[in-house]
Amino acid sequence: MPNEENLIPNSERTPEERREIAQKGGVASGAARRRKRSLREAADLYLSLPVADKRQVNKLLRRYVPAEDIDNQMAMIAGLHAAATDGDARAAAVLVKLLGEETPAEKLTPPPADDGFVEALQQAAQVWKEGGDEPE
Incomplete structure (x- = not known):
């Protein structure tokens, strides 16, 4: 990822900094929701004309x-x-x-045909996990 050295992990931020960043994100999210709602209302109005x-x-x-x-x-x-x-x-x-x-x-x-292949693989894997011989 470019500019990784510019990123500061949250573990190194104070609770006040994290709260401030989260608040800015919430404000931006609300603005985006209002824009989307306004666009949806405008489209609905136009389509009903x-x-x-x-x-x-x-x-x-x-x-x-x-x-x-x-x-x-x-x-x-x-x-x-x-x-x-x-x-x-x-x-x-x-x-x-x-x-x-x-x-x-x-x-x-x-739908895929059930020929028992998947079930056979699952059984072989179970046997192998329980310490049986390695499946061939």
């Missing part, structure tokens, strides 16, 4: 989305759906994750 592009509104209406449900969030979901149906695996993964279901890779991957 109505769609300004009339062509996009008409496209959503043709997809049978009720007019009162058309907002930027719905347009974003419709865009993800369109990308996923066009073959974009990332868009499909995002949609599946939004729905809270398991990812397609988890569905397609079969």
